[in-house]
Amino acid sequence: MxxxxxxxxxxxxxxxxxxxxxxxxxxxxxxxxxxxxxxxxxxxxxxxxxxxxxxxxxxxxxxxxxxxxxxxxxxxxxxxxxxSGGTVKQVTTFRVGIADVMPKSIVYSLLAPAMTLSEPIKIICREDKLDKLLGDLAIHRLDLVLSDRPMPEQLDIKGDNHKLGECGISFFATPALAVKYQEGFPASLNQAPLLVPSLDTAMRRRLMRWFDAERIRPQIVGEFDDSALMKAFGQAGIGIFMAPSVIASEITRQYGVVELGKTEEVQDYYYAISVERRFDHPAVAAIRDTAKQGLFTN
Incomplete structure (x- = not known):
């Protein structure tokens, strides 16, 4: 025993x-x-x-x-x-793994519907590299993983990839940098100071392919695992940075920057990855449905 x-x-x-x-x-x-x-x-x-x-x-x-x-x-x-005489309100725990490359505002928008269900939910978020999160998902330490790419096919995990949506990306800069680099976008990005995601991200690979196709050679002045840190450097005027177009208005308002332009040639993808569990979690369907009907509708 x-x-x-x-x-x-x-x-x-x-x-x-x-x-x-x-x-x-x-x-x-x-x-x-x-x-x-x-x-x-x-x-x-x-x-x-x-x-x-x-x-x-x-x-x-x-x-x-x-x-x-x-x-x-x-x-x-x-x-x-x-x-001991207290009152206990039954609350369902919802454990979510978040790939560290996911923009925090997108994550919040995706998870917010889970907090408005009629059944009380306690949400627990864990941020890490995707492979570590998938390991925890396989042994049921997580109910769901949010990522910018689907679960690799070679992994021996019985899971489902739920595509939540996709969108293009926008480029942002301080007003001072925008004066120099906004006109003639995207050709204006040639030799421009650029802040980019780290090498192991899917977005970085898509971005560099687009630059090659457009014959753009930016000057990369910073690489970041954390998108929030990249935005902070961009807000300080260190360089131009990018973010999903679906949150462009939020970025300009929050960071006081200017949208230089956007492209649909580079797509940012969002997935919810789950495995079969002992019960169907009510929050998973709420996230999937709201993403498709709201955040990524356009």
Whole structure:
């Protein structure tokens, strides 16, 4: 039978990120925690952590165990509140993985419908690289992954790619830069200072193919994993940056920049990736339907 005290120690260590940090929080010695987790691994006949340098990292089995532990202790907290005379309102947890290249305003627009359902939803967002998120999706630590590209076919994961929509991209600059580079767009981008997504993004590859076709050679002055950081540099006048055309008015208003022009030749795509679960999550359909009927209608 599962020892829930040992499971709790495992849960605390996984959440804290290290045995040393968890031992301080629990006021226990690291040796005690290590011993209890060792007993749990022996009873489960599985390895939950692996050493990476001087730290610990969850194994694939450990990530699966953590997803169950999250649910177990969340339900336990609700039971404790109910039995002590409190009122408990049942809330469905919705765990979403967000590929780190996704524009935050697009993510918000996609997820907002999930918060307006008649059934209460608690949303948990995790941002990371797509391959890491798909690993968590496969072991049901996530209900959905939002990405700029579909799940690779070579992955051994039984999942579904739901295409939410697509749109062209717009280029933005401060008013001072716009004076120099707006006229004659897109040829005006030749030798212009440009801020671009990192090399491993689908958008970067599409963008460079378009530049080659148009014989445009911009001066790349910055590469970014984080689109919000790229916009901050653009707002400071370091260079011209790009964003999905569907949020162009929001970008100009929020960052005080000018839209130089846009192209439909470079498309930004958005996908919701899910796998078969023990139940159909009500938020997934809401996101898919609202994206197709609202955000990407045009």
């Amino acid at each position: 599962l020892n829930y005290k040992q499971l709790n120690y495992f849960w605390q260590v996984a959440r804290a990120g290290s045995i040393a940090r968890a031992s301080e929080q629990l006021d226990l010695t690291p040796q005690t925690l290590s011993g209890q987790i060792g007993l749990l691994e022996a009873s489960l006949e599985a390895t939950l952590f692996k050493r990476v340098g001087r730290g610990l990292e969850l194994t694939e089995t450990g990530r699966l165990a953590l997803s169950y532990a999250d649910e177990i202790f969340e339900i336990g907290a609700e039971m404790e509140q109910a039995l």
